[in-house]
Amino acid sequence: MRAVFGLVLIVGVALAGGAVMMAKNYITAYQNELARERSQRQAVVPTVEVFVADRALRYGESLTRESVRAVSWPQNAVPGGTFTSIDALFPPEESDVRVVLRAMEKDEAIMKVKVTEPGQDAGLTSQLERGMRAFAIKVDVATGVSGFLRPGDRVDVYWTGSLRSAGGRGEITRLIQTAVKLIAVDQTASEDINSATIARTVTVSVSPEQVAALAQAQTTGRLSLSLVGADDDTIASVIEVDQRSLLGLGEIEAAPEAPKERVCTIRQRRGAEVVNIPIPCTN
Numbered sequence: 001m002r003a004v005f006g007l008v009l010i011v012g013v014a015l016a017g018g019a020v021m022m023a024k025n026y027i028t029a030y031q032n033e034l035a036r037e038r039s040q041r042q043a044v045v046p047t048v049e050v051f052v053a054d055r056a057l058r059y060g061e062s063l064t065r066e067s068v069r070a071v072s073w074p075q076n077a078v079p080g081g082t083f084t085s086i087d088a089l090f091p092p093e094e095s096d097v098r099v100v101l102r103a104m105e106k107d108e109a110i111m112k113v114k115v116t117e118p119g120q121d122a123g124l125t126s127q128l129e130r131g132m133r134a135f136a137i138k139v140d141v142a143t144g145v146s147g148f149l150r151p152g153d154r155v156d157v158y159w160t161g162s163l164r165s166a167g168g169r170g171e172i173t174r175l176i177q178t179a180v181k182l183i184a185v186d187q188t189a190s191e192d193i194n195s196a197t198i199a200r201t202v203t204v205s206v207s208p209e210q211v212a213a214l215a216q217a218q219t220t221g222r223l224s225l226s227l228v229g230a231d232d233d234t235i236a237s238v239i240e241v242d243q244r245s246l247l248g249l250g251e252i253e254a255a256p257e258a259p260k261e262r263v264c265t266i267r268q269r270r271g272a273e274v275v276n277i278p279i280p281c282t283n
Contacts, residue, residue: 048072050072052068053108054066054069071107094119098115124203128205136204137157137202145225151185155182156175157180157214158226170242176214182202
């Protein structure tokens with residue numbers, strides 16, 4: 001009996017060992033196949049780590065580590081200016097935070113143009129490019145495109161006024177600046193505006209030369225804005241309209257001068273008096 005019990009025990013242990021070996025071989029084969037499949041997939045679509053918004057972010061909001069997360073992004077489709085490391089987004093030597101410049105939705109890539117440098121606020125100075133200046137233009141419901149202007153839009157600027165040497169042409173309207181970028185409407189620099197707002201001033205980003213031209217134009221006449229389409233890349237030519245061309249009238253022509261009649265005289269002395277006596281002209 002003991003011999004039979006020992007034999008059964010030996011057979012059981014052998015079967016259990018075989019089952020363990022079979023399970024181990026199966027798991028190892030599965031893990032190898034999974035690793036091979038992952039390596040093949042990685043080879044087909046190389047990816048890099050890119051940081052995106054973990055929730056909706058709004059203009060002026062502080063950017064924190066809790067509001068971003070890393071995702072795998074196709075390497076050949078990474079947008080320019082994205083952050084691929086947490087140290088680049090939040091430099092260890094900087095204690096100040098970044099501020100959101102443009103509204104971002106969840107899973108939208110964090111880009112340098114959408115956030116400030118560490119410690120920098122979201123004021124207009126952070127939106128001005130090198131060599132550009134901010135200039136305010138007074139507008140109303142008519143000149144401000146009925147309140148449909150938004151920061152980030154581009155506008156053409158027209159000047160209307162009269163010139164002293166216009167020769168009776170009346171007031172003149174002329175295109176003086178094209179595709180000027182708006183960076184603020186009244187005191188709002190955020191592009192996240194959901195309704196039309198009747199503004200009193202708009203702030204544009206222009207060069208110092210354009211600042212001088214706009215200041216002179218605003219002092220000597222009236223400025224009107226014309227909204228440029230988002231995808232419009234055409235270059236507007238010189239445009240000038242006066243009252244006569246508006247009504248289809250030609251230029252005022254000066255009346256020809258009548259020829260002056262030639263008068264010939266001779267001088268004669270009559271006593272103490274000298275008189276001019278008309279005579280026919282011979283040449």
